[in-house]
Amino acid sequence: QVQLVQSGGGLVQAGGFLRLSCAASGRTFSNYAMAWFRQFPGKEREFVAHITWWSSGDTFYADSVKGRFTISRDNAKNTVYLQMNSLKPADTAVYYCAAVYKGGGSGWNAYEYDYWGQGTQVTVSS
16 A cells, blocks of 8 residues: 655746655555646546656656656655646646556556545646
8 A cells, every 4th residue: 555645736826836746655665656647627637747667767748748847756755746847827737646556557547546645736827
């Protein structure tokens, strides 16, 4: 069992930045592929970014955030981060971190993940 606790988020003006954190406990964090999803009102969760569990820590991004968002992990701190720069009002959503043990899938789909954080509201004002 893995517990994911999110922090960060809040209200920011367009063009600003935020950093989300997701702290994991319970198992060997380095064995878990991690991702961030977001959910708009009335919509299903949407892929944002993914980082692999193997040592190279390959990263993948949705086109809508590529070049603006950066996912990273610190295995010593059992934490994954999402640095969000150049934020837009369209980025306003609830953001979730997710984990899957030695995930080998594409990482794009919510159903690939077994554990989820509690969600964090990000609001970008125009």
